[in-house]
Amino acid sequence: MPEIYTPDEIAEKLKVSEQTIRRYLREKKLEGFKLGNTWRITEKSFLDFIEERSSSNQEK
Template sequence: MPEIYTPEEIAEKLKVSEQTIRRYLREEKMEGFKVGNSWRIKEKSFLDFIDQQSSSKK
């Protein structure tokens, strides 16, 4: 089963605020899904986001 993260965990990994991650999710810059009212992010979505960000800097 793939690893699933909360916005808080992703924010900690990226050294940004939790609000930034939630904004990325709302603006569909990062793929996620809701369980009730809580966002969750699959590991693949997180890695895809990082790849997308690093390739846009080149």
């Protein structure tokens, strides 16, 4: 079973605020799903997000 994270856990890993992660989710920059009222992010979505960001930074 894949690892599933909360916005707070992702924020801690990326050293950003939880609000930033929630904004990424709302803007669909980071793929997630809601379980009840709480966002959840799969490990694959998190790794895809990092890969997308790091490859776009290398192109600059």
